[in-house]
Amino acid sequence: MRSLSRDPRKLAAIYAGGVLGALIRVGLAQAASTGPGQWPWATFAVNMAGALLLGYFFALFRDHPPEKLHHPLLGVGLCGTLTTFSTMQLELYEMVDGGRLGLAAGYAAVTIAAGYLFLRLGIALEARRGAFLGKYADKAPRDGPL
């Protein structure tokens, strides 16, 4: 456990994914900044995209041995860093502080509910892809491409 978590290749993969995730999230926040009275589209978008991708990667790399670098790079590094919990909480705080209680409640509820649905969608997409590839592999020798 200890030796695996200190594996420098793994840390480098997480670092690289983190660099990319942070640049995309901050870049989008700079390009589409919103005020405390508005729906925070930039944060919402990265959190939904990250939940979808993490669901997909989680299902795809589920059976990978722990020394593989796919999940550290794309799951922990990219998706973990692309999405953010603290910024969402600060936005909720600013909404409540500004008296926008309905907006805050809606933002919290929709983010969590839709985030979960996007995660499940990512997992389902990977399963469909797996089923399609399995069918294709079975039929390819006899029938050629579908």
Next chain:
Amino acid sequence: MTAPGWIAVGLLGGVAAAARFLIDAEIAARVETPFPLGILAINLSGAFALGLVAGASLHGQVLVIVAGGGIGSFTTFSTWILDSHRLREAGLGRAAWLNVGFSLVAGFLAVSLGHWLGGIL
């Protein structure tokens, strides 16, 4: 944002991701529980820290680098939701709801406390 500012965001984002992984692994190795305590601790401490820098009215490029590149990268939404899903998958539905509800409420209290402290510092 200047070019060095963007480089700082990227570099800090990588450091924050690696720190999240190491702290999570360290907590998982010490505490024997299916509950994702590591990510909870990371998200709550990050919410507190972000409240602190926002309350201390840090602004401009420094705020973007510290808040967006550092703290925003350290905390995670996707892993929080995935961990909750995995608890549910393991038949621990109540723990899954607890992870969602407690993180949300405690995270809000953490950011509020940080904001208040940052304001009086």
